[in-house]
Amino acid sequence: xxxxxxxxxxxxxLTGIFQVEKWEPAEALAPDWNVAPTKEVYAVLExxxxxxxxxxxxxxxxxxxxxxxxxxxxxxxxxxxMINARAETVHEKPSFRRxxxxxxxxxPADGYYEWVTGAxxxxxxxxxxxxxxxxxxxxxxxxxxxxxxxxxxxxxxxDRTLPDDHPAAWWVTCSVITTxxxxxxxxxxxxxxxxxxxxxxxxxxxxxxxxxxxxxxxPSNTEAEEVRGLLAPPPxxxxxxxxxxxxxxxxxxxxxxxxxxxAAPEEGTLF
Numbered sequence: 581x582x583x584x585x586x587x588x589x590x591x592x593x594l595t596g597i598f599q600v601e602k603w604e605p606a607e608a609l610a611p612d613w614n615v616a617p618t619k620e621v622y623a624v625l626e627x628x629x630x631x632x633x634x635x636x637x638x639x640x641x642x643x644x645x646x647x648x649x650x651x652x653x654x655x656x657x658x659x660x661x662m663i664n665a666r667a668e669t670v671h672e673k674p675s676f677r678r679x680x681x682x683x684x685x686x687x688p689a690d691g692y693y694e695w696v697t698g699a700x701x702x703x704x705x706x707x708x709x710x711x712x713x714x715x716x717x718x719x720x721x722x723x724x725x726x727x728x729x730x731x732x733x734x735x736x737x738x739d740r741t742l743p744d745d746h747p748a749a750w751w752v753t754c755s756v757i758t759t760x761x762x763x764x765x766x767x768x769x770x771x772x773x774x775x776x777x778x779x780x781x782x783x784x785x786x787x788x789x790x791x792x793x794x795x796x797x798x799p800s801n802t803e804a805e806e807v808r809g810l811l812a813p814p815p816x817x818x819x820x821x822x823x824x825x826x827x828x829x830x831x832x833x834x835x836x837x838x839x840x841x842x843a844a845p846e847e848g849t850l851f
Contacts, residue, residue, distance in 0.1 A: 581664050582730070582756045582785040584828065585692040586613045586719070586839055587621060589727065591641065594688050597727055598624045598793065600641045607643040613838045615689075616831045617663045621646045623734060623754050625685040626797045637799050644685075648755035649737040650675050656737060656751060665733060667759040667786050667811040671804050676755065679733035680807065682799040686788060687732040687756060690839065691721025693828055694781045694821075696774070716773075716845045717828050718780050722787075723767035723820040730785040731757040731796065731811065759786040759813055768820035773845055780821060787814045 588611035595603050615621060623644045626637040648662040665676045696715045722728055734754040742749040761777040761784040774780045788796055792810050795801055822841040827833045 586690040764816035
């Protein structure tokens with residue numbers, strides 16, 4: 581799954597990396613080393629610009645809220661539960677299939693956090709039951725220092741309790757697509773602890789390599805099987821994972837120290 585990630589890159593850098601045509605500096609976010617559900621996040625997407633002379637899709641970087649609210653929802657109450665969509669079923673689930681057809685985005689990150697899941701915890705999770713308290717957190721990031729481009733979906737939701745001209749009348753929300761975690765060795769593995777991402781957790785955000793960005797973002801690309809083909813896992817060995825301080829478990833903590841590598845897992849935690 582993906583329940584927390586870091587996003588500290590400057591918007592000017594992201595617009596260059598993703599060849600963004602439209603970006604409103606007023607939407608700039610502060611660096612965030614502890615992005616949690618319901619927070620505002622950057623998303624790269626393509627759609628026509630309102631009132632533009634030419635109604636073509638324009639690559640934009642927008643600020644969205646993490647936790648998808650489908651357009652047909654009666655309320656936004658379930659947003660915190662819709663932070664992830666499974667790659668295996670995203671095309672058929674009622675909450676995601678309309679967004680999957682033409683409202684796809686890329687969510688830029690430095691990397692994501694995941695907490696080691698023991699065997700007993702995994703069995704409970706597979707049954708949909710609550711896990712025991714999280715253990716040692718790891719930060720997973722591209723080994724070469726490049727941006728972690730997570731496959732995502734977005735949607736628009738209209739709050740009918742507000743008038744049309746109210747600034748909060750429309751919500752634009754998003755979800756991260758996840759896939760099975762890699763079982764091949766990490767590109768750079770910690771000195772002790774997990775050797776693969778699957779050793780940490782059975783799921784991971786699906787990272788899109790640059791050669792897939794254009795096709796993924798293209799809203800005219802609506803052939804389900806073709807789009808599903810873009811959700812194949814990236815080549816193995818691109819990632820590294822290392823232990824970080826358990827301070828990241830508290831969403832109130834935020835700062836670059838959260839992604840600092842520990843020499844070894846903290847005492848008393850798994851691995």
